[in-house]
Amino acid sequence: MDQQPTAIVIGAGLGGIATAARLARSGFSVTVLEKNELPGGRASQIVRDGHRFDVGPTLFLMPEVWEDTYAALGENLADHLDLQRIDPTYTVHFEDGLRLQLTSNLGVMQKQLEAVEKTAFTGFLSYIAEGSRHYKLSVEKFLGRNFRNIFEYFSLRNLPLIFQLKALAKHYANTGRFFKDERLKAVFTFQNMYLGLSPFDAPATYSLLQYTELAEGVWYPMGGMYRAVESLVGIAEKLGVKFLYNSAVREIKVDGSRVRSVITDDGRELFADIFVGNADLPYIYKELLPEGRQSRQLEDKRYTCSTIMFYWAVDKRYPQLAHHNVFLGGDYRASFDRIFKDNDLPDEPSFYVHAPARTDPAAAPDGQDTLYVLVPVGHLDSSQPQDWDERVQRARRTVIGRLAHEMGIHDLEQHIKFETIYQPETWKQRFNLAKGAAFGLSHNFMQVGYLRPKNRHPRYGNLYFAGASTHPGTGLPIVLLSARLTTQRILEEWKFAAVPRRSENPRSTVTMKDGYGAE
Ligand SMILES: Cc1cc2nc3c(=O)[nH]c(=O)nc-3n(C[C@H](O)[C@H](O)[C@H](O)COP(=O)(O)OP(=O)(O)OC[C@H]3O[C@@H](n4cnc5c(N)ncnc54)[C@H](O)[C@@H]3O)c2cc1C
16 A cells, blocks of 8 residues: 655645645645744734734635635534624725715615615616626636646637626726716725736626625634634644744755755755645745746736735724725726836825724724724835835825824824834735735736646646645635645646655655654
8 A cells, every 4th residue: 555645835824724734634644834933824913912913814705615625624614713794894985075885785785876876776786796697607617627728728618708707808897887986986896906906907707706795795703814724724733734833945956857855944855745835836936946937937927916004003992993994095097007007005095994803802902903904005116116114104194194084083193002014025025925916926817717827837747836826816715726726636646646656755755854754
């Protein structure tokens, strides 16, 4: 009988954790190497003096994809996470004073929308119906499967889907078929920012996001999004996965057409049968693998935007704020141009405020607040000088100013006990995100499906990828799908593996030069 095959996963982001757990459940002996002191990557957390901040994701979407992951690991999601539905999903604030609460309560939506535009509610129903079609077709035909060759992707059967999914139409322009008022077009397209895309550039396919939010709901796991990370790490450990923190990989060693080992920052060398790169894919090609054509091609791809983040611990509670609050800036189109064309901070930035203590009082000490502010900005751009400290100060002034002016929050600055700030350089340094692009590679037509970097390296047959910059893309549930597809591919290919199995190759076990682990 064959010995147990071994796998090394580089990175303990959600994609790495889920792939590691799935591989362990399929019989692999798995070690995860994580550069930071805790798992979760972009979905990690900051805890200080009773204030608990989720670092990146705050919207728990597509619960059925999460349920599928737990089920595949022999577990039941409900035994691990206490999910609360957040409805209204967000309160959206416009500079002219209009406020809209997005909700799945149709009566409330009707009243609000018709107050802005007489026919908007009918438009809304048609828009959500289209989003539902896009969602179902996308999950079934594109997001939930591997493409092995271009013919599978552009097959005769798939071609009509490009039109059914409106993959060549622009989202903002398409929204004009349902709404005339510019504010309504904005309120149903700004969510493209989760994918790090401008709605003026994003395919109209992405109306699927609005559908999932309103029909399937925006959820929040009590204890914060990081609870989901902790629970999956716990399950992975139960399945035998070994997590090594503060263990950055500094080099991937190759031998012909396969990866032989990885070298960590402190000089340990670890061997395995297969390797999974969960760290950002363009970074792995550029910084960890031998130089090659692909890494230069990746440099020229399009990247998502970055963000400036303020994590504020406040010694006072502001009941004016809802759980999710969106403040849209004045010139909608110009603001996306500043972000995506100029790689800069818009003149009138939009921003999002997460105030989880409304739902989860333990997120802040009694009577106090834990506020997370996200301001979308361009990514790092080496072709021009970028003064991020100045941009951070300007973003801060905008946020404080609008909260004062529109919410009556005049004393925020006096009540901030401490703050943590992330800006594009932080995303790059802390998580090795190429160009500091917070959501990874972009999701335009030329960078999705078969056209997105594959979840297996074209040359090194035992190097796979799972995470936001490979297929299918960014967002926690999509990254969970990536883990599923990558594991599926490994298991299928392992049966016919070109690489020798451990029984034929005594060096292919997880082994460290310093004597850690068994040869
Ligand atoms: C501000 C923000 C808000 C977001 N909001 C949402 C949301 O509301 N809902 C949602 O679903 N999604 C959201 N997302 C997207 C979501 O967070 C990501 O798509 C997802 O977390 C990516 O997971 P990943 O496993 O691909 O990568 P990552 O989380 O980046 O994990 C990769 C891991 O690899 C590690 N690593 C890097 N280099 C090395 C190395 N050399 N050696 C060892 N380890 C290494 C990193 O430290 C990291 O832990 C948001 C993202 C951001 C940034």
